[in-house]
Amino acid sequence: MKETRLGEFEEVILLLVGILGEEAYAFKIAEEFESQTKRAVSIGAVHSTLNRLGDKGFLTSEMGKSTPERGGRRKRIYTITASGQRVLQIARDFKLSLWDQFPAFSTGKLSFGK
Amino acid sequence: MKPEKPIPPQLAKRFLLWFLRDDLAEEVLGDLDEQFLYKTTRTSLFRAKLNYWYQVFNYLRPFAINKSKSTNSNHYAMFRNYLKISWRSLIKQKMYSSIKVVGSALGITACLLIALFIRDELSYDRHYANEDRIYRVVYVDNDDGEIEKDVFHQAPFAGALKDDYAEIVKAGRYCDGELFGAGSKEVRRAGTIQNSYEKDFIYVDQELLDILQIPMVYGDLATALTKPKSLVMSKAKADKYFPNENPVGQTLILDNDEENPYTIGGVMEDSPANSHFKHDFLMTMSGVEFWPGEQTYWRASNYPTYVLLRPDTDPKQLEMKIKDIVKNYMVPSREAAGIADPGDIVNKISFELQPISDIHLKSADIDDELSHGDIRFVWLFGTIAVFILLIACINFVNLSTAKSANRAKEVGVRKVAGSSRGNLIRQFLTESVLYSFLSFALGILLAWSLLPYFNTIADKSLEFPWATWWLIPAVAATALITGIFSGLYPSFYLSAFKPVQVLKGGVSRGSKSAYLRSVLVIFQFTTSIVLIISTAIIFRQMNFILNNKLGFDKEQVLLLRGANTLGDKVTTFKNTLLKFSEVKSVSVSDYLPIASTKRNGNGFWKEGKTQEDKPVYGQIWRVDHDYIKTMEMQIVEGRDFNPDMATDSQSIIINEKMAKAFAFENPLGQRITNSGDVWQVVGVVQDFHFETLKEDIRPLCLVIGNSPAIISVKVNTTDMANLIQSITAVWDEFSPNQPIRYTFMDEDFAQMYADVQRMGHIFNSFAILAIIVACMGLLALSTFMIEQRGKEISVRLVLGASFGNILRLLTSNFVKLVLISLIIAIPVGWLMMTKWLEDFVYKIDIGWDIFLFAGILVLIITILTVSYQSVKAALTNPVENLKSE
Numbered sequence: 001m002k003e004t005r006l007g008e009f010e011e012v013i014l015l016l017v018g019i020l021g022e023e024a025y026a027f028k029i030a031e032e033f034e035s036q037t038k039r040a041v042s043i044g045a046v047h048s049t050l051n052r053l054g055d056k057g058f059l060t061s062e063m064g065k066s067t068p069e070r071g072g073r074r075k076r077i078y079t080i081t082a083s084g085q086r087v088l089q090i091a092r093d094f095k096l097s098l099w100d101q102f103p104a105f106s107t108g109k110l111s112f113g114k
Numbered sequence: 115m116k117p118e119k120p121i122p123p124q125l126a127k128r129f130l131l132w133f134l135r136d137d138l139a140e141e142v143l144g145d146l147d148e149q150f151l152y153k154t155t156r157t158s159l160f161r162a163k164l165n166y167w168y169q170v171f172n173y174l175r176p177f178a179i180n181k182s183k184s185t186n187s188n189h190y191a192m193f194r195n196y197l198k199i200s201w202r203s204l205i206k207q208k209m210y211s212s213i214k215v216v217g218s219a220l221g222i223t224a225c226l227l228i229a230l231f232i233r234d235e236l237s238y239d240r241h242y243a244n245e246d247r248i249y250r251v252v253y254v255d256n257d258d259g260e261i262e263k264d265v266f267h268q269a270p271f272a273g274a275l276k277d278d279y280a281e282i283v284k285a286g287r288y289c290d291g292e293l294f295g296a297g298s299k300e301v302r303r304a305g306t307i308q309n310s311y312e313k314d315f316i317y318v319d320q321e322l323l324d325i326l327q328i329p330m331v332y333g334d335l336a337t338a339l340t341k342p343k344s345l346v347m348s349k350a351k352a353d354k355y356f357p358n359e360n361p362v363g364q365t366l367i368l369d370n371d372e373e374n375p376y377t378i379g380g381v382m383e384d385s386p387a388n389s390h391f392k393h394d395f396l397m398t399m400s401g402v403e404f405w406p407g408e409q410t411y412w413r414a415s416n417y418p419t420y421v422l423l424r425p426d427t428d429p430k431q432l433e434m435k436i437k438d439i440v441k442n443y444m445v446p447s448r449e450a451a452g453i454a455d456p457g458d459i460v461n462k463i464s465f466e467l468q469p470i471s472d473i474h475l476k477s478a479d480i481d482d483e484l485s486h487g488d489i490r491f492v493w494l495f496g497t498i499a500v501f502i503l504l505i506a507c508i509n510f511v512n513l514s515t516a517k518s519a520n521r522a523k524e525v526g527v528r529k530v531a532g533s534s535r536g537n538l539i540r541q542f543l544t545e546s547v548l549y550s551f552l553s554f555a556l557g558i559l560l561a562w563s564l565l566p567y568f569n570t571i572a573d574k575s576l577e578f579p580w581a582t583w584w585l586i587p588a589v590a591a592t593a594l595i596t597g598i599f600s601g602l603y604p605s606f607y608l609s610a611f612k613p614v615q616v617l618k619g620g621v622s623r624g625s626k627s628a629y630l631r632s633v634l635v636i637f638q639f640t641t642s643i644v645l646i647i648s649t650a651i652i653f654r655q656m657n658f659i660l661n662n663k664l665g666f667d668k669e670q671v672l673l674l675r676g677a678n679t680l681g682d683k684v685t686t687f688k689n690t691l692l693k694f695s696e697v698k699s700v701s702v703s704d705y706l707p708i709a710s711t712k713r714n715g716n717g718f719w720k721e722g723k724t725q726e727d728k729p730v731y732g733q734i735w736r737v738d739h740d741y742i743k744t745m746e747m748q749i750v751e752g753r754d755f756n757p758d759m760a761t762d763s764q765s766i767i768i769n770e771k772m773a774k775a776f777a778f779e780n781p782l783g784q785r786i787t788n789s790g791d792v793w794q795v796v797g798v799v800q801d802f803h804f805e806t807l808k809e810d811i812r813p814l815c816l817v818i819g820n821s822p823a824i825i826s827v828k829v830n831t832t833d834m835a836n837l838i839q840s841i842t843a844v845w846d847e848f849s850p851n852q853p854i855r856y857t858f859m860d861e862d863f864a865q866m867y868a869d870v871q872r873m874g875h876i877f878n879s880f881a882i883l884a885i886i887v888a889c890m891g892l893l894a895l896s897t898f899m900i901e902q903r904g905k906e907i908s909v910r911l912v913l914g915a916s917f918g919n920i921l922r923l924l925t926s927n928f929v930k931l932v933l934i935s936l937i938i939a940i941p942v943g944w945l946m947m948t949k950w951l952e953d954f955v956y957k958i959d960i961g962w963d964i965f966l967f968a969g970i971l972v973l974i975i976t977i978l979t980v981s982y983q984s985v986k987a988a989l990t991n992p993v994e995n996l997k998s999e
Contacts, residue, residue, distance in 0.1 A: 027145035031152075043145050044172030047138075051177045063141070069151045073144030 006058075006091050012037070013049050014058060014088060017078050025064065025075040026050060050078055058084030122150045123163050126170045133179050142173065192537070196544035203521075203545065210517060213894045214510055215552045217887050218596075221506025222557030224883050227568050228499035230561075230576045235487045238388045238474035243327040244422060249429060249467035251275070251419045251436075252480055256462050263466070264481040266415040269408055272319070274439055275419070281427040281435075286322025287399065287417040290483070292704075292712050294404045294416070296397075298823075300676055300852055303355050304365040304375055309852040311676055312351070314394040315368075317402060325422045326391065333362045333380025342401030344379035348394045352381040370679060387575055390473045390484055412447035418482065421467070429467040436465050454725055485869070498880050501641045505884060507600045508634040509891035510549070514542075514604035516631065516898045521608055526616035538609035546601025547594060554593040571875040573868070631895070632931055638888040639935035639972065640942070645881035646968045647943030648950075651960060652874040655951065658958045659867050665802025666707055667746035667828075671859035672838070674825040674845070677702065679852050684822055687848050694840060696831040701744035704821040705735035707804035708859060709866040712821060718813075720776065721785040721792050730775040732812060733804070734788065736819025742767070742799060744828045752782045752797030755818055763818055766793035770801045772813035786815075793817060806866050807956040826859070885972070889979045892928060896980040900924060900987045908992035920988035925980045932976045936969045943968075 006014065016032050017024040030046040033039070053059045064077040080088075127143070134142060146169055153162035204211040242248055251271075255262045272285040290296045298313035320339040323346070328335065331349050338346050345366070352361050365375040376397065385392040403409050404416075423429065440463045448456035468476070475489040525538060562578050569576055579585055680687055688700045704712040717729030739757045742749065750770065755762050766786065773781045784795045793815075801811045831837050838856065845854040864871070900907070907920055915923075944960060951957045 025145065026141065027149050031149075042172035043142075043149060043169050044175055044178065047142065047145075047173070048175045048177050066144070067148070069148050070144035071147045073140045073147070075144055076141040 006087055010049055010053060011088070011091055013046060014053060014080065014084060017050075017059060018080050018088075022077065024078045027075075029078075053084070054078075057081060058087055120151070120154045120159055120162065122147060122166045126163075126167045130170045130173060134173060135178055135180055138178055142178070146170070192540070193544070196541050197548065199541060200545040200548045204548070207517070209897065210513055210894055211549075213890045214513055214549050215556060217509045217890045218506040218550070218553035218600075219556035219560055220883055220887050221503045222554055223560040223564060224502040224880060225499045226557060226561040227564065228495045230565075230578070231568075231572060231574065232492050232496055234388060234574060234576055235475060235492050238487070239390055239471045241386060241389070242470065244325075245471060246469070247423045247425065247427075248325055248470040249421050249423065250470060250473060251421060252466040252468050253415070254464045254466055256464065261479075262481070263479055264415075265418040267417050267419045268412050268415050268444075269417055270410050270412060270443070271417065271439065272321075272419045272421075274443055275421060275436060278438070278442075279432065279436060281424050281432050282421045283424055284321050284325050284422040285419060286319040286325050286421075287419045288319070288322055288396075289317040289399070289417050291416050293714055297710075298676070299368045299395075300370065300679055301355070301395075302367050304367055307851050309370070309679070311852075311855055312394060314392075315397060316393050316395070317399050318346075318396040319399045322420055323396070325420050328385075329383040331381040331383055332360045333378075335380065338380030339396065339398035340400060341377065341379065342398065343374060343376050344398045344400070345376045346380045346382055346396040347378060349381055349384050351394045352378075388474075390470075390486060412443050413451065420470070423467075429469075433465055433467055437463075439465075452725060491873075495876070498645070502880065502884055502887065505638045505641055505887050505891075507596070508638055509887065509894070510546070510600045511603055512631050512634055512891055513894050513898075514546070514601075515607055516895060522611050522616045525608055525611045526613040529611075529613040530617070535609050539605045542605030542608055543598055543601045546604065547597030550593045550597030550600065551590075554589055554596075558589065568879075571872060571879065573872055635892065635895070635928075635931045636935045636938070638884075638891060639932050639976075640939045642881065642884040642888045643935055643939035643968055643972055644943045644946065645877060645884050646971060647939065647964060648947055649874065649877040649881045650964050650967060651943075651947040651951075651958075652870065652877055654964070655954065655958050656867065656870050656874055659807050659870070659956075660864060662803075662807065662956065664707070665747060665800050668708075668859045668863045670829050670831070671744070672827040672829060672841070673706070673857045673859055673862065674827065674841075675855045675857065676823065676852060677825045678822045679849050680822070683848050684825070687844070688825070690844050690848075691827060691841065694837065696829050696837050698828045698830050699740050699744045700828070701738055701740040701826045702822055702824070703735065703737040703741055703826070704823045705733075705737060706824065706826065706859070707745070707802055708862045709806070711824065716788045718772070718776075718786050718788050718815070721787050724787065724789050730772060730813055732772055732775070733814040735814065735816050736821040737816050738818065741816065741826075744826050745802075746828070747802055748800040749797050750800050752795070754797060755816075762796070764793055765796040766815050766817050767797040767799050768795055768815040769799050769811070769813065771811050772815055773798050775813045803956075808954050810955045885975065889975060892976065893979050893982070896924070896928060897983045899927075900983050904987065904990075904995045907987050908990070908995040911988070911992045912996070917988050921981060921984050924984035924987065925977055928976055928980045929973065932972055936965075936972065939968075940965050 012033065013029060016029050016036070020028055020032060026043050026047045029050070030041050030043045033041050033046065050059060050061075054061060058081055059078045060081055061076050061078045063074045066072050066074045130142070130146075131139060146166060149169065150162055150166050153165050157165075239245070250265060251267060253264050253267060255264075267287070269287075272287045275282050276285040292298075294317070296316045298311065299315050300309040301312045302309045318339060320337075323335055323339060328346075330338070330346075331352070333346070338344070347355075347361070355361065355366065356364060361378045361381060364378050366378065367375050379398070382396075408414070423432070440460050444459060444463070445456050448459070468480070473482075473484075474486045475492060477484070477486055478488050478490070528538060528541075565576060565578055568574075677684060677687075684702055688702065691697050691700050712735075714733060715731060716734050717731055718734075719727050719729055737755075739755045739762075742754050749767075752767070755765065755767070759765075768776075768781060768786075776784070776786070778784055778795075781795050781798050785792055786795065787793070799816065803811060804814065805812070827841070829837060841856075842854045903924075907924075910920060910923075943965075947960060951960070
């Protein structure tokens with residue numbers, strides 16, 4: 001847990017976990033990533049990032065329900081921890097402050113709603 | 115549930131499970147299955163499968179991969195454990211391990227060397243562009259079932275073949291008869307004066323070049339020999355006479371004949387070592403006629419002839435067809451010459467077409483005057499290699515099973531601790547593969563370092579094929595297979611022990627397989643003894659050859675070669691040499707009873723009987739008056755040539771064989787002819803060997819004549835070096851432009867048997883190798899036996915057994931085995947060597963003393979080997995062995 005900064009990909013994945021809520025498991029996250037960003041990603045890459053985020057303490061996970069299309073296997077559902085939410089906040093604030101310093105956008109017309 | 119659910123690729127799944135962390139398996143497989151199903155609804159099944167594979171490979175990430183296999187499958191860890199245990203047991207028993215490794219390494223070395231040798235032998239004459247269509251025509255003479263084959267044909271034979279048979283695209287000849295000026299010559303570049311000696315000239319048709327497609331460095335292959343008096347030389351010789359220039363068009367003076375210089379038509383690449391056609395200078399046949407009408411003469415055969423066949427020609431059918439040459443050309447020529455029964459050759463003569471790649475190995479029964487390999491030796495050496503490897507493998511098996519008692523406890527404990535038989539088998543196989551790899555590594559190193567020595571004795575220039583890509587994989591694969599094979603028996607044997615029996619001490623201490631071990635030891639020693647017997651017989655035959663009564667004296671004879679350069683001065687030269695007190699006599703003649711001097715063939719008749727009688731075929735040697743004296747040949751009847759008798763130019767001396775062939779009751783005064791000259795017999799010389807002892811002595815006669823290339827000097831000196839210096843000084847005075855060249859007759863004579871000597875050396879080396887390997891096994895085995903019987907020996911000693919008793923007890927077993935081997939080996943060796951000696955007309959009898967010698971030798975070696983350990987055992991203080999219980 002030494003490294004607490006978020007990479008861009010990590011940030012997106014973390015957000016997607018938040019967005020998907022109860023459905024946040026590797027395959028769904030990968031699919032959501034593809035549909036939102038139009039970029040291809042492998043489940044392995046997502047899984048690896050989820051694992052790393054878990055190591056950093058931003059995510060916890062537990063085994064969820066099984067479904068027939070998974071051959072009766074259970075899925076691992078990820079949820080954001082408090083420190084995960086905090087690091088997202090920090091990342092957003094940091095970017096906002098950068099945006100604010102950017103003259104073209106310092107009028108504050110842009111809104112970053114929650 | 116849908117009955118037909120698409121199934122993800124199982125192989126990919128297995129692969130994934132192989133590397134994936136166990137705790138991730140459920141979720142990951144679930145995710146992938148879900149995605150697979152999802153994909154199948156959107157794209158084709160194939161794409162979905164492809165995607166599955168893609169996803170699987172994308173799980174090859176550090177976090178997902180099994181850190182330590184032991185948590186999942188234990189192959190890797192177990193294998194590491196096997197290796198560790200193998201290494202430990204190897205280190206723990208240094209003597210056994212080194213005997214196992216060194217023994218097999220020696221076997222592998224022998225095998226590798228022989229494999230290289232065989233590879234080289236088999237590679238001969240495969241480099242020609244049209245190799246599969248080039249044949250040598252073999253002449254077969256079947257005289258009432260007595261078949262003689264040679265390769266020499268008449269001059270017009272090649273032309274007739276090409277003209278009469280559409281299947282033959284090209285037909286080319288060469289001629290290497292010294293009589294016609296092939297062979298050795300004094301050579302210099304036009305415009306220089308210093309001669310140097312070259313020994314490899316032959317006459318060649320342009321068409322033979324076309325057939326063989328010899329690669330050229332300079333000049334055009336298609337026209338290199340078309341002009342009269344042109345020649346093609348090898349690159350090596352071109353570099354010698356014309357360094358750094360293109361010699362095409364330049365001229366060479368041969369044998370000081372300035373009137374007839376040769377023009378260089380081309381330079382060919384040096385022939386590869388594995389070619390039967392290796393020559394330095396090819397002189398054109400164009401415009402050459404050795405005597406008037408020679409090129410159309412059908413009754414003299416001097417030309418080996420090669421043909422290039424049209425593709426898809428059946429050589430067997432063609433062989434039958436070309437028999438017509440006999441009827442169409444040879445018979446008419448005999449009729450014209452007035453020979454009685456000219457047609458009788460039709461049923462005697464036939465032809466065979468020998469593929470060019472068979473020439474090197476399959477010409478044992480064909481007289482072609484080339485030195486080549488022998489397919490029988492290839493087989494023989496191959497067999498020896500296999501046997502030596504077998505001996506080495508037997509050591510391995512023997513030692514492993516013998517040591518089983520020591521490993522039995524280990525096996526018991528492992529089984530009790532839960533090891534399966536499969537584990538144990540793998541353990542022991544790993545061990546044997548480890549040994550095998552070590553042995554191969556050592557064996558390759560040994561073979562590589564022994565290769566120069568092997569090249570000397572086998573007269574080869576083999577190189578270790580480090581550069582070939584397949585060497586390492588091939589050797590590794592062989593090492594693996596050998597390791598597994600030699601480990602199979604021990605591993606199954608050892609792993610079958612019952613833990614309870616072993617641990618309670620009931621296993622028969624490794625003596626259970628004693629019977630098998632004895633058989634294997636007998637096999638090893640039989641092989642070694644056969645090799646020893648063969649070696650002894652080969653050396654004895656060689657000795658016989660070198661010291662046999664030859665009918666002439668080859669000792670202290672100096673041969674000065676290239677003496678034709680002296681010209682008319684030869685007589686003065688001869689007389690100058692005779693002034694030295696050490697010089698006993700001097701004779702000028704190119705016909706000598708050693709190889710590669712002049713030979714010829716002639717038919718002889720009693721005078722006036724040329725039409726009625728069959729000819730007696732024999733050699734006619736042109737010698738001078740001092741010849742018989744110099745060679746120390748014996749006149750058995752009549753007299754030697756006499757310089758004071760002018761009539762001796764019409765006199766002839768015949769050998770006993772010829773006298774017998776003519777059935778002369780009183781040979782002296784008889785008149786014989788070769789259908790040209792007529793001579794009167796004045797003497798009969800005792801038969802002397804002028805060919806190798808493989809052949810019978812044949813009829814021969816001597817006449818006075820001029821053949822000035824070799825001067826034989828019989829000397830009587832203890833200071834040869836000094837004498838040679840004096841002779842050299844005289845030579846330089848007479849022939850300043852040509853350095854002296856001399857050889858010793860006894861050495862030239864020994865050279866004739868180089869192949870026999872070579873064979874002797876090779877057998878010797880392998881016999882030594884075999885006996886060393888076998889003895890190593892014996893040493894280890896005896897050490898082990900004595901170790902096992904340590905307590906027994908101690909008890910015997912305590913009870914009063916003498917040192918001798920103990921020694922006898924321990925060695926008698928092995929001696930018995932060796933005696934049995936001897937009984938088997940003697941008939942085998944006898945059979946083999948009788949077969950080998952069949953090659954020689956003059957040969958030794960295989961006496962019982964050779965077998966006695968081999969037997970005693972092997973027994974001594976055995977007893978020495980075994981008693982080394984026995985003595986040690988008999989001398990140990992019994993307390994040492996007994997105190998532990």
